[in-house]
Amino acid sequence: MQFDLLIKGGRLIDPASGLDAPRDLAIADGHVAAIEAAIDAEHATQVIDARDCLVTPGLIDLHSHVYWGGTSLGVDADRLAAKSGTTTFIDAGSAGAGNFLGFRRHVIERSRVRILAYVNISFAGIFGFSQTVSVGECSDLRLCE
Template structure:
């Protein structure tokens, strides 16, 4: 046997190579070893019949909230990953400078799946987003401090991909466009992208 695992008969979709066809995939030592129209089952220790299934490289969720236990809208990334084929979650600003360390230590570093994150311009991140409690994190501009955000971005650079802001009637109350301006300032100073969620 030359392969540890053989995934047979699935529809392989690989956007990077332009492949979208029925293929067999062989795995050896934790890596893809062969992708062919047909690979003999006798060459693998374990064979999985993927007929009727899509086989694809791990998916990246570009907008998630995975600060599970730290914010009311957070989901458990590891549980979700196993069901969705997601190998990387990009958290869209669940945590701000004031609680990013907790998010990193208690969720990101303990997770089996890869998590990268945007740091929320709000020092407290998204803290009051539930059916019965709705407090916009940018409604009090004292919470939106670019210096603190940039410091958090730099401290956690290994897992941070940008700055996040939620602005509008629900997230910002009467703050108008000011939270976006402050977040853009932080993103520019950090040299990273800004993700903006604009509500009413």
């Protein structure tokens, strides 16, 4: 069988299967096609040497703020995912009821990675943090009605 990608020699950690061992991992058509102690590199279009590296399923960031452009704390989830191995972000309340639809349409729906989000208790969500400004989203309790 021919593989699109072969990741060779890494320490493969897969909690779902209980695997924690040196393994080669082959990808074909965007899916894991084989996990073996040794897979011949001749069968792959691209080979990555993963010696001294961890190979894991996609990671989940359990506390993030990914409303990029909507809050001063927001980061670009797709950009961060490419550098961190994260495939799912849990946004910990960047948007409130007043701006959640914008967050969903402009960030969540357009993102290549998966974003799950909590809605902030404050109607406005997180909005006022910088070097010189610090306004807590609940500093005016009317925003929490």
